[in-house]
Amino acid sequence: MAAPKKGRSASAQGKPGRSLALILIAIVALTGGMFLSGHTTPRLGIDLAGGTSITLKAKSEPGQESAINKTNMDTAVEIMERRVNGLGVSEAEVQTQGDRNIIVNIPKGTNSKQAREQVGTTAKLYFRPVLATEVSGAAASASPEPSASSSASKESDGEEATDKDEATPSDESASGTPSASATSQGRAVTDALAADSTPSASASAPASAGDDAATGADSKLQAQYAALDCTKPSVRATADDGAKPGDSSLACGQNSQGQWQKYLLGPAAVDGTDVDKAQAVYDTQSGAGWKVTMDFTSGGAKKFGDITGELAQKQSPQNQFAIVLDGDVVSDPYVRQALTGGTAEISGSFDQTEAQELSNMLSYGALPLSFEEQSVTTVTAALGGEQLHAGLIAGAIGLALVVIYLVVYYRGLSLIAIASLLVSAVLTYVIMALLGPAIGFALNLPAVCGAIVAIGITADSFIVFFERIRDEVREGRTLRPAVARAWPRARRTILVSDFVSFLAAAVLFIVTVGKVQGFAFTLGLTTLLDVVVVFFFTKPLMTILARRKFFASGHSWSGLDPKRLGAKPPLRRSRRVSAPVDPKEA
Template identity: 45%
Template sequence: MLLALLALILAMGATMALQRAFVPKYALDLAGGTTVTLSPVTQSGAAPSQESLDLAVNIIRERVNGTGLSDADVAKSGDNIVISVPGAGTEAVVKLIGTTAELRFRQVLAVAPANAMPGKLPTAPATPVPSGSPSPTGSAKPSSTAKPSSTAKPAPTGTPAGRALSSALTAPTPAPSASGSGKPAKPSGGATPQPTAPSGQPADPASEDPFAGVDFTGVDPAVVEQFKKLDCTKKDRGQGAQDDPNKQFVACSDDGAAKYVLEKAAVKGTEVSGASSGVDSTTGEWVVSVNFKSQGASQFSQITGQITSAPQPRNQLAMVLDGVVISAPVIEEPIPGGQARISGSFTQKTAGDLANQLKYGALPLKFQQSSIEEVSSTLGSDQLQGGLLAGGIGLILVVLYSLLYYRGLGLVAVASLAVASILTYQAVVLLGHNANFRLSLPHIIGLIVSIGITADSFIVYFERMRDEMKEGRRSLRVAVEVAWVRARRTILIADAVMFIAALVLYFLAVGGVAGFAFAMGLTTLIDIAVVFLFTKPFVAALAKLSFFAKGHRLSGLDAERMSREPSDVRTTVPQEG
């Protein structure tokens, strides 16, 4: 058992070293962060309903603190929503919580370069390729498990948001170029699209009309005018727009390389049943998998079947997120099954953020940031020092009491507390690095107090062992085993009650309370591991030493302490020779 515990500690330590994670992540009060106030914007200008605000609060809370571990806080303040996110910069927070995450799948009707304007020739490379269409060497092939009817040609020049693929496809993604900005790098080799004639040949560059050759058949004239005047070189490119799914729509690509005329939405974001991020086993790139509900799966299969025989670019299916085209792959055959994938130059974080936005739903309102503040951690640092000092004093007192009362056995108590502290620290660091678990001041105090659970466990065991020896019929080695059989049931029952309480509190509470419940449940599990893997085997090993087996007066198991009788009629406790 002791070897198993040692292996566990070494494994967790090695994981910390490999991930270069040695310090826990702290919550808003200890690490600072960002506080954003969102003000709702309605089309009519009227105040939003409380139902829509409550729904928005729940969705934003799930986005920023879906596991309940990050200690992010989301609350209503009148008609506004105040969000506090620890350890995050302003840009990251605004991008995560401010978007509506409204996903649409629309057929592409027309495409032009981003800067194409009436009376102005667009600047474009000599041999452009429409965004989302394949290059001569960029065709995608189904994997060995793919269905014959599930193929598409994704763009080899993915944007940071990526390309949409069938879940059966495994087309490789070009390596991204180096980027030091902290944002996902865009793959090299991309090209800006230019208008194409109906025959598929590039329009005459010398033409005075930048839209010559663009087929606007079936497009509303008002939409055509809007398309011609749209300038996608602007920074926001329409991000966060609430497009009407029942009308044709004009949108920019996410990388700002092209602008599109799109048909009415074939599949709405409300038909998404779930989303998750992961690594493609074939290409090694991060992807986001999107699953559709039954109606959405049927609609997706239908639209991919309808546009396969259409001319370029109308054989492309654009995926629009918050009014921006994040992908527009060519569809060659119907894609049944109700699954699609978004792939491209994702990082683990950007893929996870997008999956959370899609999984936790679309905001019912559009918001604008009325105030953004960076929160300092100065006060929290002072409180942390005071809390650690109080915790240290408490632990010292527990250690002194254990040594004075249990003498030699007190060393087992001290060692058990030390092992529990090591496991707790390692678990908190690893959870912070991999699950975004953040420690607030109440969490830290809770962890320190919860170490007392471990103290309760070995006290139950020690007292049961001493009771067995006080009977005067058992040696130390026998008492260790008999007492363990009886004590472990009491220990497990007590820990089970504590863990159930933590579990209920975790699922019913939100914010910091849920994080505190998680910390309490974590220390309860660690207590079980320490008592079973360390305390009991360590006591059994000490029972073989003559210092304890013969009842030395400093062992805590001497005859005087083990006697149930007054000193003048004391019976002798059997000791081992």
């Protein structure tokens, strides 16, 4: 029975070079990917790199002072966190301060202007029917927007109009699905929002639309629309003048040529809270580019179906609806048919960034409260840099003490441990650098602490393995069988220990927020890497070195000297010799 057991052990230990080659190939591939991506350093959090801090104050609408409560503030914080994460930021902090303020800290490296627009634009998203629209200010006379009649003439000539977004049903089986077209905002609407293919509005669409809008807006509002100049920032900021959802209103937005467009809009038909989910996706089937898909709530689906059914029967521009976020028209698709399925697509001239911005606004555009920006300050990394410097010194001292202990106590075995620590450090650094652009991971001070703590976890795994080997040597076994017998026992201990550490990190990551999650994430990552390094580097390297004379002979500096370990005499196999049997006398 001894021979088969020995054969199995030898085969299991026979090719440790494969494991070493595999992990070395992985290191080279990851390192190459890091340099090719251009991100050769980990992305830093706001405490290490600095950033922007935005203070927002909740405002109460007349007669709704009770709306500023803990529930609504917590909901606003949650939505703002999702908005910021929609920009690819992971280490942003969003938290309440007092009972009316919200603080948003955004790390350096993020487009702070874009973040302010999406976080500071805090609340009111509506879908409003377009009563009239035209290019605003001096640009209107110098470079007029293509009129509805010009679009019609293009289409009659067999060309596709590209001056407006189109909304269409997301169900590809729907009949009459039009091809994607660009929006006047430079943002497109897919098959869910589609317009009449042959609008017959006159060439003076803005003027005629303004006349037709008389039934939808009073003369005072029409006069304000005529005088509206959206090229002036101060005018754009007050264009809607606090209009209520049930009132007609004015709004501004930019078209695809970068010109400011003014709008006369009807009462809100769909509220931002009626959008259940919006997502930017690439249209792989038609190759038309990026589009935004929308899913509505059950109540929102009915509202959306009703308004699109009404708009589909009208001429341009009154077959359009405007997606308005705090008085700013972010898209104005036109409609060809009633969209009653509860889903819609916006497609046309989107690039990826525009599609993601619009989907982010649609998903997180409606907050339960209104907010005003109180202050915007730049956060320096001076304090975090000092703390990082002190932390790195502490980590270096701790690492030096670990290395000294390994050299003094384990001697030659310490070379294996140090090499394994270096491999673990390289993998940790490269993966952190790659995770920055991949998932927005940012290295903050707690994350650095997690990496320092991981040194002890990794060293503990080596010590467990080495002590199991030394125990086998003490029992009188030579080194190669000692390594073979020690590994299964050490493996179980290492896996259990690392599982407990990873479980603690996972729980900490789930139940905490902000910077503590950085500590938990780093601790969990380094724990997983410890398993990879021990299985694919430390153990194979130990198996190879066990065949070398320096270790196999138990050299006094190998760390496996039988005399120093107080080993028993070598175990020897011997055959049993049967004692002579004396013949029994009869």
